[in-house]
Amino acid sequence: MDVTVTAVSSNGVYSFTKPNRDSITLLAGLGVEGDVHAGVTVKHRSRVAQDPTRPNLRQVHLIHEELFAEVGAAGFTVAPGDLGENITTRGIDLLALPTGTLLHLGDEAVVEVTGLRNPCRQIDAFQDGLLKQVVGRDAAGHIVRRAGIMGVVREGGLVRPGDTVKVELPAEPHRPLERV
Template identity: 35%
Template sequence: MGKIIAVCTSAKKGQRKKNIDHGELVAEHGLQGDAHAGPWHRQVSLLAMESIQKMQAAGLKVGPGDFAENLTTEGIDLPSLPLGTKLRIGSQAVGVVTQIGKECHTRCAIFHQAGDCVMPKEGIFIRILTGGIVRVGDVVEMES
Protein backbone atom coordinates (compact mmCIF):
# COMPACT_ATOMS: atom_id res chain seq x y z
CA MET A 1 0.00 0.00 0.00
CA GLY A 2 1.23 3.47 -0.82
CA LYS A 3 0.02 7.03 -0.65
CA ILE A 4 -0.27 10.06 -2.92
CA ILE A 5 2.43 12.69 -2.32
CA ALA A 6 1.38 15.05 -5.14
CA VAL A 7 -1.36 15.47 -7.76
CA CYS A 8 0.20 17.28 -10.72
CA THR A 9 -1.07 18.76 -13.96
CA SER A 10 0.03 20.93 -16.86
CA ALA A 11 -1.90 22.65 -19.63
CA LYS A 12 0.65 21.68 -22.31
CA LYS A 13 2.63 18.54 -23.10
CA GLY A 14 6.39 18.64 -22.62
CA GLN A 15 6.22 20.76 -19.47
CA ARG A 16 6.94 20.06 -15.84
CA LYS A 17 3.69 19.69 -13.96
CA LYS A 18 2.56 21.64 -10.89
CA ASN A 19 1.12 20.09 -7.74
CA ILE A 20 -2.54 21.09 -7.44
CA ASP A 21 -3.11 19.02 -4.24
CA HIS A 22 -6.30 17.41 -5.57
CA GLY A 23 -8.02 16.70 -8.85
CA GLU A 24 -10.63 14.60 -10.57
CA LEU A 25 -9.73 11.35 -12.28
CA VAL A 26 -12.28 10.87 -15.07
CA ALA A 27 -13.11 7.38 -16.37
CA GLU A 28 -11.61 6.65 -19.81
CA HIS A 29 -10.06 10.15 -19.85
CA GLY A 30 -7.50 10.78 -17.09
CA LEU A 31 -6.77 13.73 -14.82
CA GLN A 32 -9.21 16.54 -15.56
CA GLY A 33 -7.43 19.53 -17.10
CA ASP A 34 -4.15 17.73 -17.86
CA ALA A 35 -2.65 17.89 -21.36
CA HIS A 36 -2.03 14.11 -21.46
CA ALA A 37 -5.62 13.14 -20.64
CA GLY A 38 -7.68 11.58 -23.41
CA PRO A 39 -8.97 8.32 -24.87
CA TRP A 40 -5.71 6.35 -24.94
CA HIS A 41 -3.70 3.90 -22.80
CA ARG A 42 -1.46 6.49 -21.07
CA GLN A 43 -4.14 8.64 -19.43
CA VAL A 44 -2.35 9.11 -16.09
CA SER A 45 1.34 8.79 -15.24
CA LEU A 46 2.71 7.77 -11.84
CA LEU A 47 6.21 8.08 -10.43
CA ALA A 48 7.39 7.12 -6.95
CA MET A 49 8.95 9.66 -4.62
CA GLU A 50 11.64 7.03 -4.06
CA SER A 51 12.58 7.41 -7.75
CA ILE A 52 12.70 11.20 -7.46
CA GLN A 53 14.94 10.84 -4.40
CA LYS A 54 17.47 8.93 -6.56
CA MET A 55 17.77 12.00 -8.78
CA GLN A 56 18.00 14.27 -5.72
CA ALA A 57 20.86 12.07 -4.44
CA ALA A 58 22.59 12.68 -7.80
CA GLY A 59 22.55 16.39 -6.97
CA LEU A 60 19.48 17.56 -8.85
CA LYS A 61 17.03 20.00 -7.30
CA VAL A 62 13.87 18.20 -8.43
CA GLY A 63 10.59 17.29 -6.82
CA PRO A 64 7.08 16.06 -7.56
CA GLY A 65 5.84 17.04 -11.02
CA ASP A 66 9.32 17.78 -12.40
CA PHE A 67 9.27 14.51 -14.36
CA ALA A 68 5.83 15.37 -15.82
CA GLU A 69 4.10 12.71 -13.72
CA ASN A 70 0.48 13.21 -12.71
CA LEU A 71 0.61 11.30 -9.45
CA THR A 72 3.66 11.11 -7.22
CA THR A 73 3.41 8.15 -4.87
CA GLU A 74 5.31 6.82 -1.88
CA GLY A 75 5.53 3.31 -0.47
CA ILE A 76 4.56 1.27 -3.55
CA ASP A 77 7.05 -0.31 -5.98
CA LEU A 78 5.46 0.97 -9.20
CA PRO A 79 7.79 -0.57 -11.84
CA SER A 80 7.32 -4.04 -10.35
CA LEU A 81 3.54 -3.99 -10.89
CA PRO A 82 2.48 -6.33 -13.70
CA LEU A 83 0.53 -4.95 -16.65
CA GLY A 84 -3.17 -5.29 -15.94
CA THR A 85 -2.79 -4.60 -12.20
CA LYS A 86 -5.74 -2.62 -10.90
CA LEU A 87 -4.98 0.22 -8.50
CA ARG A 88 -7.50 1.85 -6.19
CA ILE A 89 -6.62 5.52 -5.84
CA GLY A 90 -8.35 7.31 -3.01
CA SER A 91 -11.82 6.19 -2.03
CA GLN A 92 -13.37 5.88 -5.50
CA ALA A 93 -10.99 5.89 -8.47
CA VAL A 94 -9.64 2.72 -10.05
CA GLY A 95 -6.99 2.54 -12.76
CA VAL A 96 -5.34 -0.33 -14.60
CA VAL A 97 -1.59 -0.46 -15.36
CA THR A 98 -1.14 -0.25 -19.13
CA GLN A 99 2.56 0.54 -19.51
CA ILE A 100 5.76 0.38 -17.47
CA GLY A 101 8.31 3.00 -18.44
CA LYS A 102 8.43 4.75 -21.78
CA GLU A 103 10.75 5.46 -24.64
CA CYS A 104 12.13 8.97 -24.64
CA HIS A 105 12.43 10.14 -28.24
CA THR A 106 14.10 13.37 -27.19
CA ARG A 107 16.26 13.82 -24.13
CA CYS A 108 14.53 15.99 -21.53
CA ALA A 109 16.13 18.76 -19.50
CA ILE A 110 16.56 16.35 -16.56
CA PHE A 111 18.58 13.95 -18.72
CA HIS A 112 20.81 16.77 -19.92
CA GLN A 113 21.43 17.95 -16.34
CA ALA A 114 22.08 14.53 -14.78
CA GLY A 115 22.91 12.22 -17.66
CA ASP A 116 19.95 10.07 -16.65
CA CYS A 117 16.19 10.27 -16.02
CA VAL A 118 14.04 7.94 -13.92
CA MET A 119 10.68 8.39 -15.67
CA PRO A 120 11.50 6.22 -18.73
CA LYS A 121 12.51 3.29 -16.51
CA GLU A 122 10.48 3.69 -13.32
CA GLY A 123 7.35 5.62 -14.25
CA ILE A 124 4.12 3.78 -15.03
CA PHE A 125 0.95 4.64 -16.91
CA ILE A 126 -2.63 3.75 -16.16
CA ARG A 127 -6.02 3.99 -17.83
CA ILE A 128 -8.83 5.18 -15.53
CA LEU A 129 -11.63 2.62 -15.20
CA THR A 130 -13.63 4.33 -12.44
CA GLY A 131 -13.39 8.04 -11.79
CA GLY A 132 -13.17 9.92 -8.52
CA ILE A 133 -11.46 12.70 -6.63
CA VAL A 134 -7.79 12.16 -5.73
CA ARG A 135 -6.01 14.15 -3.02
CA VAL A 136 -2.54 14.38 -1.52
CA GLY A 137 -2.48 11.84 1.32
CA ASP A 138 -4.91 9.42 -0.32
CA VAL A 139 -4.08 5.71 -0.27
CA VAL A 140 -2.98 3.84 -3.42
CA GLU A 141 -3.35 0.07 -3.26
CA MET A 142 -3.62 -2.94 -5.49
CA GLU A 143 -7.18 -4.09 -5.88
CA SER A 144 -7.85 -7.82 -5.76
Protein backbone atom coordinates in the same frame (compact mmCIF):
# COMPACT_ATOMS: atom_id res chain seq x y z
CA MET B 1 4.56 0.85 5.20
CA ASP B 2 1.43 2.67 4.09
CA VAL B 3 1.07 3.36 0.40
CA THR B 4 -0.01 6.94 -0.18
CA VAL B 5 -0.39 9.67 -2.76
CA THR B 6 2.13 12.41 -1.93
CA ALA B 7 1.30 14.86 -4.73
CA VAL B 8 -1.04 15.34 -7.68
CA SER B 9 -0.27 17.41 -10.76
CA SER B 10 -1.89 18.41 -14.03
CA ASN B 11 -1.46 20.87 -16.86
CA GLY B 12 -3.85 21.94 -19.59
CA VAL B 13 -1.02 22.86 -21.98
CA TYR B 14 1.94 20.90 -23.29
CA SER B 15 4.96 21.39 -21.07
CA PHE B 16 7.48 19.02 -19.57
CA THR B 17 6.57 19.72 -15.95
CA LYS B 18 3.13 19.86 -14.38
CA PRO B 19 2.18 22.14 -11.48
CA ASN B 20 1.06 20.53 -8.24
CA ARG B 21 -2.62 20.80 -7.34
CA ASP B 22 -4.68 20.44 -4.18
CA SER B 23 -6.59 17.67 -5.98
CA ILE B 24 -7.20 16.20 -9.42
CA THR B 25 -10.31 14.56 -10.79
CA LEU B 26 -9.90 11.33 -12.73
CA LEU B 27 -12.48 10.72 -15.45
CA ALA B 28 -13.27 7.11 -16.43
CA GLY B 29 -11.88 6.28 -19.86
CA LEU B 30 -10.30 9.71 -20.29
CA GLY B 31 -7.66 10.55 -17.69
CA VAL B 32 -7.09 13.63 -15.56
CA GLU B 33 -9.74 16.32 -16.01
CA GLY B 34 -8.20 19.37 -17.70
CA ASP B 35 -4.86 17.65 -18.40
CA VAL B 36 -3.41 17.88 -21.90
CA HIS B 37 -2.95 14.09 -22.04
CA ALA B 38 -6.59 13.24 -21.22
CA GLY B 39 -8.58 11.53 -23.93
CA VAL B 40 -9.72 8.25 -25.43
CA THR B 41 -7.06 8.35 -28.17
CA VAL B 42 -3.32 9.09 -27.86
CA LYS B 43 -2.35 12.64 -26.88
CA HIS B 44 1.43 12.40 -26.59
CA ARG B 45 2.80 14.36 -29.55
CA SER B 46 5.08 11.63 -30.93
CA ARG B 47 2.27 9.06 -30.73
CA VAL B 48 -0.24 11.40 -32.40
CA ALA B 49 2.24 11.85 -35.27
CA GLN B 50 2.45 8.06 -35.70
CA ASP B 51 -1.27 7.25 -35.48
CA PRO B 52 -3.78 9.61 -33.82
CA THR B 53 -6.48 6.91 -33.72
CA ARG B 54 -4.65 4.57 -31.33
CA PRO B 55 -6.14 4.10 -27.84
CA ASN B 56 -4.66 6.25 -25.10
CA LEU B 57 -2.87 3.86 -22.75
CA ARG B 58 -1.09 6.84 -21.15
CA GLN B 59 -4.03 8.69 -19.55
CA VAL B 60 -2.35 8.88 -16.13
CA HIS B 61 1.37 8.98 -15.33
CA LEU B 62 2.49 7.83 -11.87
CA ILE B 63 5.97 8.09 -10.31
CA HIS B 64 7.22 6.74 -7.00
CA GLU B 65 8.59 9.52 -4.78
CA GLU B 66 11.53 7.30 -3.82
CA LEU B 67 12.98 7.93 -7.30
CA PHE B 68 13.60 11.57 -6.36
CA ALA B 69 15.93 10.53 -3.53
CA GLU B 70 17.73 8.08 -5.83
CA VAL B 71 18.46 10.70 -8.49
CA GLY B 72 19.18 13.22 -5.73
CA ALA B 73 22.06 11.02 -4.57
CA ALA B 74 23.51 11.51 -8.07
CA GLY B 75 23.22 15.30 -7.78
CA PHE B 76 19.85 15.94 -9.42
CA THR B 77 16.99 17.90 -7.85
CA VAL B 78 13.56 16.55 -8.80
CA ALA B 79 10.26 17.27 -7.07
CA PRO B 80 6.68 16.09 -7.66
CA GLY B 81 5.35 17.18 -11.05
CA ASP B 82 8.82 17.97 -12.41
CA LEU B 83 8.90 14.91 -14.67
CA GLY B 84 5.35 15.46 -15.93
CA GLU B 85 3.64 12.91 -13.72
CA ASN B 86 0.06 13.27 -12.55
CA ILE B 87 0.34 11.24 -9.35
CA THR B 88 3.34 10.84 -7.06
CA THR B 89 3.24 7.90 -4.65
CA ARG B 90 5.21 6.71 -1.63
CA GLY B 91 5.63 3.19 -0.28
CA ILE B 92 5.14 1.10 -3.41
CA ASP B 93 7.48 -0.22 -6.09
CA LEU B 94 5.38 0.86 -9.05
CA LEU B 95 7.90 -0.53 -11.54
CA ALA B 96 7.48 -4.06 -10.15
CA LEU B 97 3.70 -4.16 -10.64
CA PRO B 98 2.36 -6.43 -13.37
CA THR B 99 0.35 -5.18 -16.33
CA GLY B 100 -3.34 -4.95 -15.44
CA THR B 101 -2.82 -4.10 -11.75
CA LEU B 102 -5.64 -1.95 -10.39
CA LEU B 103 -4.64 0.98 -8.17
CA HIS B 104 -7.47 2.19 -5.94
CA LEU B 105 -6.74 5.84 -5.20
CA GLY B 106 -8.64 7.57 -2.42
CA ASP B 107 -12.32 6.77 -2.01
CA GLU B 108 -13.42 6.14 -5.61
CA ALA B 109 -10.78 6.37 -8.33
CA VAL B 110 -9.28 3.26 -9.95
CA VAL B 111 -6.38 3.29 -12.43
CA GLU B 112 -5.40 0.19 -14.40
CA VAL B 113 -1.65 -0.05 -14.99
CA THR B 114 -0.87 -0.35 -18.71
CA GLY B 115 2.93 -0.16 -18.82
CA LEU B 116 6.17 1.72 -18.28
CA ARG B 117 6.76 5.31 -19.24
CA ASN B 118 9.27 5.53 -22.07
CA PRO B 119 11.20 8.69 -21.17
CA CYS B 120 12.66 10.83 -23.92
CA ARG B 121 15.43 13.40 -24.33
CA GLN B 122 13.21 16.15 -22.90
CA ILE B 123 14.38 14.92 -19.50
CA ASP B 124 17.91 16.06 -20.36
CA ALA B 125 16.53 19.46 -21.38
CA PHE B 126 15.05 19.66 -17.88
CA GLN B 127 18.35 18.62 -16.21
CA ASP B 128 21.32 17.55 -18.31
CA GLY B 129 22.26 13.92 -17.65
CA LEU B 130 19.00 12.99 -15.90
CA LEU B 131 17.91 10.65 -18.71
CA LYS B 132 20.80 8.29 -17.88
CA GLN B 133 19.54 8.16 -14.29
CA VAL B 134 16.06 6.99 -15.30
CA VAL B 135 16.96 4.77 -18.27
CA GLY B 136 19.83 2.33 -18.20
CA ARG B 137 20.76 -1.29 -18.77
CA ASP B 138 20.84 -4.23 -16.40
CA ALA B 139 23.69 -6.76 -16.17
CA ALA B 140 22.24 -8.71 -19.12
CA GLY B 141 22.10 -5.58 -21.28
CA HIS B 142 18.31 -5.17 -21.19
CA ILE B 143 16.90 -1.64 -21.07
CA VAL B 144 15.59 -0.66 -17.63
CA ARG B 145 13.09 2.21 -17.49
CA ARG B 146 12.60 3.88 -14.08
CA ALA B 147 10.62 7.04 -14.95
CA GLY B 148 7.28 5.77 -13.72
CA ILE B 149 4.29 3.91 -15.04
CA MET B 150 1.25 4.71 -17.14
CA GLY B 151 -2.38 3.78 -16.71
CA VAL B 152 -5.95 4.27 -17.81
CA VAL B 153 -8.81 5.40 -15.60
CA ARG B 154 -11.33 2.62 -14.93
CA GLU B 155 -13.30 4.44 -12.21
CA GLY B 156 -13.32 8.20 -11.84
CA GLY B 157 -12.99 10.20 -8.67
CA LEU B 158 -11.12 12.86 -6.75
CA VAL B 159 -7.48 12.19 -5.82
CA ARG B 160 -5.59 14.27 -3.23
CA PRO B 161 -2.23 14.18 -1.49
CA GLY B 162 -2.55 11.95 1.57
CA ASP B 163 -4.99 9.54 -0.09
CA THR B 164 -4.26 5.86 0.37
CA VAL B 165 -3.38 3.58 -2.53
CA LYS B 166 -4.67 0.02 -2.48
CA VAL B 167 -3.17 -2.47 -4.92
CA GLU B 168 -5.28 -5.16 -6.60
CA LEU B 169 -3.12 -7.57 -8.57
CA PRO B 170 -4.54 -9.21 -11.71
CA ALA B 171 -5.05 -12.96 -12.04
CA GLU B 172 -1.91 -14.96 -12.66
CA PRO B 173 0.12 -15.46 -14.68
CA HIS B 174 1.36 -11.91 -14.25
CA ARG B 175 2.78 -10.05 -17.25
CA PRO B 176 5.71 -7.73 -16.54
CA LEU B 177 5.37 -4.10 -17.56
CA GLU B 178 6.57 -3.08 -20.99
CA ARG B 179 6.90 0.42 -22.42
CA VAL B 180 3.71 2.07 -23.67
